[in-house]
Amino acid sequence: MIPLNWYLALSAIIFSIGLYGFISQKxxxxxxxxxxxxxxxxxxxxxxxxxxxxxxxxxxxALFSIALAAAEAAIGFAIMMSIYRxxxxxxxxxxxxxxx
Amino acid sequence: MVDLMxxxxxxxxxxxxxxxxxxxxxxxxxSKNVLGYIATAGFLAALAMVIGNFSASALMFSDTLSxxxxxQFFKLVFLVVALxxxxxxxxxxxxxxxxxxFYALVLFATFGMMFVASANxxxxxxxxxxxxxxxxxxxxxxxxxxxxxxxxxxxxxxxxALSAALLLMGISFVYGATGTTSIPGIAQxxxxxxxxxxxxxxxxxxxxxxxFKIALVPFHMWAPDTYQGSPSVVSALLAAGSKKMAFVAAFxxxxxxLLAIQADWRMAFAVLSVVTMTYGNVVxxxxxxxxxxxxxxxxxxAGYISMAFVVLTPMAxxxxxxxxxxxxxxxxxxxxxxxxxxxxxxxxxxxxxxxDHLDNFKGLGKKMPIxxxxxxxxxxxxxxxxxxxxxxxxxxxxxxxxxxGMVWLAVIAILNSALSLYYYARLVxxxxxxxxxxxxxxxxxxxxxxxxxxxxxxxxxxxxxxxxVEIAMQAASVLVGGM
Numbered sequence: 001m002i003p004l005n006w007y008l009a010l011s012a013i014i015f016s017i018g019l020y021g022f023i024s025q026k027x028x029x030x031x032x033x034x035x036x037x038x039x040x041x042x043x044x045x046x047x048x049x050x051x052x053x054x055x056x057x058x059x060x061x062a063l064f065s066i067a068l069a070a071a072e073a074a075i076g077f078a079i080m081m082s083i084y085r086x087x088x089x090x091x092x093x094x095x096x097x098x099x100x
Numbered sequence: 101m102v103d104l105m106x107x108x109x110x111x112x113x114x115x116x117x118x119x120x121x122x123x124x125x126x127x128x129x130x131s132k133n134v135l136g137y138i139a140t141a142g143f144l145a146a147l148a149m150v151i152g153n154f155s156a157s158a159l160m161f162s163d164t165l166s167x168x169x170x171x172q173f174f175k176l177v178f179l180v181v182a183l184x185x186x187x188x189x190x191x192x193x194x195x196x197x198x199x200x201x202f203y204a205l206v207l208f209a210t211f212g213m214m215f216v217a218s219a220n221x222x223x224x225x226x227x228x229x230x231x232x233x234x235x236x237x238x239x240x241x242x243x244x245x246x247x248x249x250x251x252x253x254x255x256x257x258x259x260x261a262l263s264a265a266l267l268l269m270g271i272s273f274v275y276g277a278t279g280t281t282s283i284p285g286i287a288q289x290x291x292x293x294x295x296x297x298x299x300x301x302x303x304x305x306x307x308x309x310x311x312f313k314i315a316l317v318p319f320h321m322w323a324p325d326t327y328q329g330s331p332s333v334v335s336a337l338l339a340a341g342s343k344k345m346a347f348v349a350a351f352x353x354x355x356x357x358l359l360a361i362q363a364d365w366r367m368a369f370a371v372l373s374v375v376t377m378t379y380g381n382v383v384x385x386x387x388x389x390x391x392x393x394x395x396x397x398x399x400x401x402a403g404y405i406s407m408a409f410v411v412l413t414p415m416a417x418x419x420x421x422x423x424x425x426x427x428x429x430x431x432x433x434x435x436x437x438x439x440x441x442x443x444x445x446x447x448x449x450x451x452x453x454x455x456d457h458l459d460n461f462k463g464l465g466k467k468m469p470i471x472x473x474x475x476x477x478x479x480x481x482x483x484x485x486x487x488x489x490x491x492x493x494x495x496x497x498x499x500x501x502x503x504x505g506m507v508w509l510a511v512i513a514i515l516n517s518a519l520s521l522y523y524y525a526r527l528v529x530x531x532x533x534x535x536x537x538x539x540x541x542x543x544x545x546x547x548x549x550x551x552x553x554x555x556x557x558x559x560x561x562x563x564x565x566x567x568x569v570e571i572a573m574q575a576a577s578v579l580v581g582g583m
């Protein structure tokens with residue numbers, strides 16, 4: 001059996017890639033993809049813990065969080081569509097109307 | 101057997117949301133005004149059910165939901181705020197073709213907030229948290245032709261998604277270490293976390309996750325942009341409702357579930373609360389947009405409420421919980437007042453890029469006397485002037501801080517309140533001491549009604565605090581029960 005720590009290391013690496021991308025990317029779609037990476041790394045954690053604790057609730061939680069991630073992506077793309085219609089691009093650097 | 105009467109408020113809100121959505125589709129846009137009244141009636145009915153069952157206490161659905169004084173208190177906060185927003189929105193959504201979507205989203209957001217308040221399991225808490233968040237992302241971008249509104253919504257969505265990811269990661273570590281997602285179950289298995297680095301990691305992730313929603317510095321950067329860019333009625337819901345939802349979630353997760361590692365998170369909250377209140381007040385000093393100023397003041401108020409996590413005595417928790425109710429009234433009212441001013445500016449077709457600019461508040465005392473009077477009371481309450489709700493809750497919170505020996509924290513908070521008086525008083529000076537341009541404006545009835553509801557709330561808590569302190573104490577005793 002693969003040790004638990006390997007799963008945790010995998011999820012930590014994926015989480016870090018997602019966080020790095022969230023900070024460094026300018027394109028809205030890429031940022032949403034990075035958020036998906038972070039949410040899914042948490043799902044790996046939940047499923048791994050669930051399997052090693054012999055407790056089903058972690059896997060149920062992972063199913064819920066997949067559904068929520070889909071809902072969040074849907075609303076995210078809807079907002080990006082309305083930005084795209086206004087500006088013909090989803091470059092987040094250009095979203096600077098609201099500043100102090 | 102589950103007593104569904106205790107869930108009646110949630111059921112009423114969900115059904116009203118579905119009804120509004122379904123009948124709105126088949127209505128012509130001229131008759132859609134009635135939807136606002138249906139939603140308001142739904143909120144009133146749910147509010148009556150909550151007040152009727154105020155001292156109820158029960159566990160439902162395999163102990164995943166708990167109805168107790170804490171959940172009832174926060175349901176009261178959310179329903180009152182949603183009621184104010186829904187009354188004011190009758191004017192805002194007038195002549196809009198998407199009225200049913202607006203009200204359905206407000207109702208579903210409130211539904212999510214109410215479930216967070218009674219969640220007894222991290223799974224329920226997370227799902228309800230996301231339900232409220234996703235509904236408010238869409239609300240923030242409701243004016244989809246207005247670049248500011250869409251930008252506000254985009255920033256809110258990205259920060260909200262990041263906070264959800266951090267929160268889920270934190271929850272996964274708590275689950276991994278304790279083997280359960282039930283909040284009382286986690287509290288029982290706490291010894292695993294005390295001796296483990298996973299506990300510390302989970303705390304960092306959870307504080308960051310909740311901190312984004314509460315708008316604690318340094319996780320606050322979305323809040324001023326979103327509150328300024330969103331429609332004012334939505335800003336009221338965000339600042340007064342969704343922020344309180346994160347507070348009740350944080351109360352449950354930290355004070356009930358993770359109490360055993362309090363030494364770690366109390367220190368973090370001490371630093372965050374001092375930084376938050378100071379930064380919020382200092383930056384608010386230089387704002388010219390009133391909504392942005394209110395947003396920074398809202399950041400500062402989050403700093404005051406977070407003091408409850410640091411002091412952690414029953415009295416301080418009472419003060420913090422009472423503050424969430426008081427802040428709900430004050431902030432919702434203040435944002436609705438700016439909504440009335442923005443309406444006036446748009447009606448006069450003034451050529452201005454920022455409709456809520458401080459200059460548009462000049463002479464408001466003459467132009468819109470009721471709005472100006474209410475806004476004056478709200479900003480004075482936010483500054484903590486007696487006899488208002490802000491004074492009462494600040495008094496309980498700060499005096500309990502001094503009693504528990506944290507004089508330094510109380511001194512910083514009081515100095516901050518004094519500082520905040522400057523920018524609130526400036527707004528009052530603009531409204532009453534500056535000459536006005538243009539004619540006297542007739543104030544729309546829905547806005548006035550919403551303002552008066554908030555005004556009654558602010559003054560009632562200030563002048564007649566005993567019943568409110570009593571229910572806040574009962575709510576706090578649910579949290580302290582585990583200590």
